[in-house]
Amino acid sequence: MASRANHRVLLGCALVCAAAFLCSDETFVGAAEGQPSTPVAAASFPIASDARVAGDSKRTRFVLDLDKTIKFHAFALADPYRVVVDIPQVSFQLAAGTGTAARGLIKAFRYGLVMPGGSRIVFDLTGPARIANSYVLDAANGQPPRLVLELEEADRTTFVQSLAAESRPELRPAITDAKAAMEEAIAVPKPAAPADLRPVVVIDPGHGGIDNGTQASGESEKNLVLGFALALRDRIEKNGKYRVVLTRTDDTFIPLADRVRIARNQSAALFVSIHADALPRHEGDAQGATIYTLSDRASDAEAERLAEAENKADAIGGVNLTEEPTEVADILIDLAQRETRTFSNRFARLLMGEMKSTVRMHKHPLKSAGFKVLKAPDVPSVLIELGYVSNKGDLEHLVSENWRSRTVGSMAQAIDAFFAKRLATAGPAN
Template sequence: MARRANHFVLFSALVACAAALFCLTPAAVVAATAEPAASAAVPVAASFPTVSDARVAGDDKQTRLIVDFDQKVPLRAFALADPYRVVIDLPQINFRLPKGAGEDGRGLIKAFRYGLVMPGGSRIVLDLTGPVKIAKTEMLDPANGQPARLVIDLETIDRDAFVQALRTADSVAELRPTVAGAEATAGVPRGAPTPKVERDDPRPVVVLDPGHGGIDNGTQSADGVAEKTIVLDFALALRDRLVRQGKFRVVLTRDDDTFIPLNDRVKIAREQSAALFVSIHADALPRREGDAQGATIYTLSDKASDAEAQRLADAENKADAIGGVNLTEEPTDVADILIDLAQRETKTFSSRFAQQLMKDMKTATRMHKRPLKSAGFRVLKAPDVPSVLIELGYVSNKADLQHLLSEQWRNKTVGAVAQAIDSFLSRRLVSAGQPG
């Protein structure tokens, strides 16, 4: 394979040293087959519990969240800092809440979001105004014509008390009450299995990364079309196109509406010894910042190429906070040096692919006035995998949104991206086969 042939012994040693510090918990992954997925969404099983309503009451001293279920479920609740959040882990749930639920909070809860975080597991994340104590968590039986209910009471505390609570009793024991009549963690998933690596298949691996998913909607259009759905549809179509070509193995970081932490996306690419990692997104500008149009291709850089690139990177890098996961500590200074050395060659290949991608995409879709940019996206930080992030367009722009929802546009643009991947990897394979 071209990637392996191009790496020399010192480079491999450096990557191996950095890997232990760089890699995180495993995430779900789906290897492509010749058959397309039946649906872009996780099937809704009738047996899954259903949430029908959620409401917040109280003030800035004490606040209560009440969630209506059609049956009792086990749960686990805990708090996180910076930003302050309360996370409620649940088995897989059908969320059938009214439109706009969670957008407006009250008291200690600024807002809340909910969704699937992995097959078999859902999550509710409460965004808080400050540090809190989880005073009570109960799952109540249905009674007197009322449904089963989750009731969680929050009380304001100071920062020192909050930090101390996190440090004691298995880090968050005081903030994780058990559910009456059931063990709090029963039925709550602990993590997805490590994907199998096909060592006997010599074809280069292309990892496609549809952004966001599950609890993380990404950007949304004015009429509520979510970025996570747009980019998943595009990634599935691109996967199918590449599989039909037969030249590559194609792996998706997600093939359904599931939340995958940023660093797990990177780890999938590294565990699969990927020759290329392509993260797929769609941007949106806040109304006060005017209008913008067209696709943009990003590569990794410590310094953003402009203010808009920095804004986008900052927004995308908050995905793990949105999902409620603990953010990983940054590598040590030694690991930084090792990773920087390993990334030098990788950055060169990433830049070459970005140039090829721009050349092919501009034949199929409108490009941004500055189509090539760079910023510090965490999802592009694999030290040994050439990586780019594509912003297909702006859901905040009417013309772009019309394209993003068009099957005809999608097919044409998918073809251009597939052509760029083929051209780039074919050249690397030829180069790897030449005598040094």
């Protein structure tokens, strides 16, 4: 324990402030759609009721119907070609399948909450295109307020020049003011709270917001794993032994680097990332839960495929919300990671031992790969794939309250066993 504390001092970590949108005349504060929101009710968020695309490969128009006018910021990204539209938090009430069909310059688009107070629409383009026009129309002639985006075909040179003019915007000009305000608020001294010496367990429900994860039979991975994570938190908190932190408690997009930062800023003693995999149709069928630990070299082709898919989460969100952390010398990270990986592997084995008596496990239940979300150098971390949403039997389990209760119970027992062994090894002084 003492050596791990030294690693934390050497490595250090900067507290990252999540910046909120400053938009319109309102400040949107609170949880995502469907979650309690303290000062502002969910009903106050603008509603997007319909979205449509028209045009051809030369010029394409996107129209979003709203119940009130909003401010927005649109910009393009290259490699791959995308257009991103950032808007205040919106309640998307669009028909199922909206955004999946290709039309003109747009291959597909996705939408969702990208951080508290802000939503995002990301357009995947067929090639380079410039934003010819973008505006919001007031309600008129029986039509609701509308956000309109007009795209025009462009060559690569013109496209790159338009990016240079934008100077690669991070989010939007208002973000600087929002960040400064939050930093000022954090700087105000607060009364010291009694020290909570309980081990911190960080539970990380994968995906969220604009990133749905895998989907099948009307179920989205982001919703399945959030429900599971909330149930696991409640079970762990019952005995009062641990302090539990979730990387997200609602349908919010959290960049991978921020998930790692949350664990490090909380001085977490354990980080558990929850997911549910799916195989493409041409790759056959697979079933059962799998537990992954970090490795520079994937244990097999399937582990490598999954890590590559999961590591693209930030790209799915459109653009990273934060910069990558700057760490100190590689040698210090390597020293910390050696010990951390030992603890991670130990927990993975304990978890497999507990889960196999209550949960159907994959034929190769312990694997490793280069998951970005497991790369905290000083926090033991595992990623659990609860099952395959592409498998009918696994999907039935994933939506079953009884299955969830049994699985949560076995995971809670593994966490107890992990800390019992560590505390016994550390001795009473630690």
